[in-house]
Amino acid sequence: MRYELYYWPTIQGRGEFVRLALAEAGAEYVDVARSKGGVSKMMAIIGGKGTRRPPFAPPFLKTGEFVVSHVANILMYLGQHHGLAPKTEGGRLWLHQLQLTVTDFVAEIHDTHHPLGPTLYYEDQRPAAKRRTDEFWTSRAPKFLGYFERLLAQNGPYVTGRKLTYIDLSLFQLVEGLRYAFPKRMKRLERKLPQLLALHGRVAARPRVKAYLASEQRIPFNEEGIFRRYEALDR
């Protein structure tokens, strides 16, 4: 069976957390919205076409049987079906809550450039974006990343222990994204995150991830996604 992934075609965005898991799983999939007419197909499903369970927003994954939406939910599904998650109930709940912490963190990363709401342009909210970004790097990024740093120190080499799971792929992407968007600020914080950086290297070296990153499937970072490089916000 070939999965169908639906996400905005020109950005990594939230979809990238799913693409990385699909790559590591070696799962076959079509990135539907990146082919002709794909965005219209995506919007039709959101509008309820062909399903009584329309997702609220991309990304979502069609599995043959289900339309699964929300990154953490898709990863929970893929984790269970492709060996990227523990098999016990306790292990699965633990891993899922770690991913939900990433979800919250991603929302806060997005809000650094969109503090006044997702429907206004960055250019219309620059002063607020500066204040929110300062606060983010003072209080929030150290707290979120420090949490995972501690777990890695306790459990390593991967966040939940000996085996890679989907949370490790997401943490890799967070490091990539923060390095892209805030090279100066991230460089300073990285001094306190040796375990996380080691994990980043470990994930980058996995053959399937490496091949994916070098392929055309990997969309370069740009100023439309979650991670945006704005000089004014990086100091």
Added chain:
Amino acid sequence: MRYELYYWPTIQGRGEFVRLALAEAGAEYVDVARSKGGVSKMMAIIGGKGTRRPPFAPPFLKTGEFVVSHVANILMYLGQHHGLAPKTEGGRLWLHQLQLTVTDFVAEIHDTHHPLGPTLYYEDQRPAAKRRTDEFWTSRAPKFLGYFERLLAQNGPYVTGRKLTYIDLSLFQLVEGLRYAFPKRMKRLERKLPQLLALHGRVAARPRVKAYLASEQRIPFNEEGIFRRYEALDR
């Protein structure tokens, strides 16, 4: 077995979505942080005391075996163990993604009074809060609530069909909270949400929910939680 719920003792906040599910399930639980020394106990667990799986933040639920955190994750757990969720994989994934949409909506509601970040006071971000709140009521609230309105019209009387699940309890709480925080704005939007209002009434009338709402367990709304009534933001 008696659950232990850990959440801030003086607010409904995110914990209230869990309290409502515990009430409807008729589950026995202690609201630990509301008794003497409870907040310290909560912070100790977050600090890693007695668990190798420390949650990032409240709310979290200690079952006999696990520490489960994040509202949507806790509800998924309770739903499965107390008949507040479907039994099939597809049904569970669908319900969970609806709850994750509520999670996103709750974060945006919080941001109406905290657009510059959760670590600053509202009083230090009033102009930004006004702009974000306007945007929220123009674009976001109609989109989120309209989504659930459509699902109710399609599936009713409950969001996923004939049976109440945990998402219905959360939607009840959203209506309660938005009515408290933004009485004028919500009143106008309610004209377009007849199904959601009917659901709100249906949930409020359920014997266990009704008893819970009338009890001292239900903390009144106030200006410390997610839903805050600030005159300046309601027009």
